[in-house]
Amino acid sequence: MSLDNRPHYSGGCQCGAVRFHVEGALGGASVCHCRMCQKAFGNFYAPLVSVHRDAKLVWTRGEPKKFRSSNFAFRGFCADCGTPLTYEAPDGVALAIAAFDEPEEIAPTVQWGLEGKLPYVDHVHELPGYATEDDPDAADFVNDIVSYQHPDHDTEQWPLGESS
Ligand SMILES: [Zn+2]
Ligand SMILES: [Zn+2]
Numbered sequence: 001m002s003l004d005n006r007p008h009y010s011g012g013c014q015c016g017a018v019r020f021h022v023e024g025a026l027g028g029a030s031v032c033h034c035r036m037c038q039k040a041f042g043n044f045y046a047p048l049v050s051v052h053r054d055a056k057l058v059w060t061r062g063e064p065k066k067f068r069s070s071n072f073a074f075r076g077f078c079a080d081c082g083t084p085l086t087y088e089a090p091d092g093v094a095l096a097i098a099a100f101d102e103p104e105e106i107a108p109t110v111q112w113g114l115e116g117k118l119p120y121v122d123h124v125h126e127l128p129g130y131a132t133e134d135d136p137d138a139a140d141f142v143n144d145i146v147s148y149q150h151p152d153h154d155t156e157q158w159p160l161g162e163s164s
Contacts, residue, residue, distance in 0.1 A: 012099060014150065015148070032113045040069060045113075045118075046087070050094045051095060061158075065078070066088070
């Protein structure tokens with residue numbers, strides 16, 4: 001929440017070249033299984049949340065590059081790292097849920113594009129699962145990882161190394 005009690009959200013791409021703020025309420029949150037969303041996200045489905053008409057979307061660092069995926073829609077993504085960021089249609093803009101700094105706040109409430117749903121999607125939660133640190137073969141690798149991913153909050157400057 002901001003000082004005027006309007007909800008406030010931030011987010012951006014993996015590399016940090018593109019960052020956004022949303023001031024005001026978000027609209028509906030969904031996943032879309034359609035084949036175009038699968039391609040645009042390189043994923044089983046696209047998790048998207050619409051920006052409410054009364055809310056304000058501001059690109060605070062950089063801006064997405066856009067691919068016109070149909071005569072109606074554009075898909076916005078970071079030109080530097082490829083993170084999918086937007087679905088933009090005549091009736092408004094939707095943002096990729098996991099691009100938000102706190103995606104756990106934005107739970108989808110509906111599925112679209114069921115005709116494209118991949119047959120194994122409903123069974124992912126039944127697969128055996130492990131935390132990253134539970135894999136002993138990867139332990140050394142995990143300990144040595146240095147992340148270049150932008151953190152889940154706004155930064156004055158990024159990347160950090162360039163100014164120091
Ligand atoms: Zn990026
Ligand atoms: Zn779709």
